[in-house]
Amino acid sequence: MSEMTLSVSTWKYGKDWVYSITYDEALSDLARFVIPTHQALGVPGHVEVVAGQIGEVRNCGASSYNGMKHMSAEELHGLVAMGWGVGSHSWTHGIVMDNPKLELLESKEAIAEAVGVPVTVYVAPGSNDNLTPEVQEKIREYGYLVGMGITDDINRPDPQDLLWVNRVPLHERYWGVFDGYYDAYKRIRQAQEERGWIVDYCHCPLEEAVHPYKDCTEGHHRQRLEAVVSEGGTRCWYANPDEVVDYRALRRSARLAPVEGKPGAFRLRLDTLPPQVRRQELTFDLKTYRTPETVAVKVDGAAVGVSPGAAGTLHFTASVRDDTQITISTLTPGGSL
Numbered sequence: 001m002s003e004m005t006l007s008v009s010t011w012k013y014g015k016d017w018v019y020s021i022t023y024d025e026a027l028s029d030l031a032r033f034v035i036p037t038h039q040a041l042g043v044p045g046h047v048e049v050v051a052g053q054i055g056e057v058r059n060c061g062a063s064s065y066n067g068m069k070h071m072s073a074e075e076l077h078g079l080v081a082m083g084w085g086v087g088s089h090s091w092t093h094g095i096v097m098d099n100p101k102l103e104l105l106e107s108k109e110a111i112a113e114a115v116g117v118p119v120t121v122y123v124a125p126g127s128n129d130n131l132t133p134e135v136q137e138k139i140r141e142y143g144y145l146v147g148m149g150i151t152d153d154i155n156r157p158d159p160q161d162l163l164w165v166n167r168v169p170l171h172e173r174y175w176g177v178f179d180g181y182y183d184a185y186k187r188i189r190q191a192q193e194e195r196g197w198i199v200d201y202c203h204c205p206l207e208e209a210v211h212p213y214k215d216c217t218e219g220h221h222r223q224r225l226e227a228v229v230s231e232g233g234t235r236c237w238y239a240n241p242d243e244v245v246d247y248r249a250l251r252r253s254a255r256l257a258p259v260e261g262k263p264g265a266f267r268l269r270l271d272t273l274p275p276q277v278r279r280q281e282l283t284f285d286l287k288t289y290r291t292p293e294t295v296a297v298k299v300d301g302a303a304v305g306v307s308p309g310a311a312g313t314l315h316f317t318a319s320v321r322d323d324t325q326i327t328i329s330t331l332t333p334g335g336s337l
C-alpha cells in the first residue's frame, strides 16, 4: 500500500472552498424573495434568531427592522426541514454582557426548544462589541462551537479557534472612511485561492434595501448567489454553517494512523471531539495513481463509494466515530477482489 497515502480532506466532499450566508433577525419576509432564490439555486441558508422576538413583530432597540415580523417556530421548522441552520442572535439584541445568562445561554436553549435542533452558532447582535474576549469565554462556557461577528474577510481553513468567525457584509453601501458599493463577486477569488470559507451577512433583501448600509436589494442578493454558484461550480461546498462548524471540529480532532502489520489498514481517533458535534461525517483524500474502479474502501466493515478528485486524488466520505477502522484494498479491473 505504499503507493497510497490517506489523509482527512480540508473540506467535506473534497471541495476546494466553502460558501455560506446568514440572515440576521430571521424575518418572515425572507419568504418573499430570499428563500425562493435559495430554492432555485440549491444553496442552504442560516437565520439568526432573536430569542425574545420569535413569532412577534420586531420591537427591540432602534432598529430599521422594527415593525417587520420575526419568524415563528413553525416557519423556523420549515427552514430546518429544507437543510437551513439556526443561530442565536441573543435574547434582546442589546449588550450581551449586561445579562450573559439570558442573552447567551437562555436564548440558546429557547431557540433549540422552539426549533427542535441544538444551537451551536452565536451571532453577535449590533456590532463586534458583542464578541469581545469576555463574550467569547462565555459562549465557550455555554456550549457554543462558534461565534460570528461582522468582519469583512474570508475564514481560513485552519484558524486557532472558531470563536471569532468573519462575515462578509452584503450591502448596497459601506460606510465611514471606507465608503463603497455592492459587488456580487466580493472575496470569491480569494476564497478559491486560499481554500477559505465565505460567510455572507445581510438581513432581509426586498425590492429596495431596508437600509442601504445594512442590506442589499433582492436583485443584488440573487446576483450574489448566482455569482457564487457560477464561480463555485462543482468545486465549492454550499453549506449550512452548522455543518461547516461540525466538519471543522471533526477535522481538528481527527488523528489518523496506519495499523502496524496490516497493509492498507488505518485507525481514526476522535477522542477530543466536542460532544456538541452532531454530524460525524468525514471526507478522506486518498493519494494514488489508481482509478476509483481499482480501489475498494471499507469503513467499519461497510463498503464506501470512492469518487475521483483532482488528478492523483480519490475521495470518500463516511460516517465515523472514535476508533473507526478503515481498510483500503486494490481490485483488478474487470475482476473481483
Ligand SMILES: [Zn+2]
Pocket: 024, 025, 089, 093, 124, 125, 126
Ligand atoms: Zn441584528
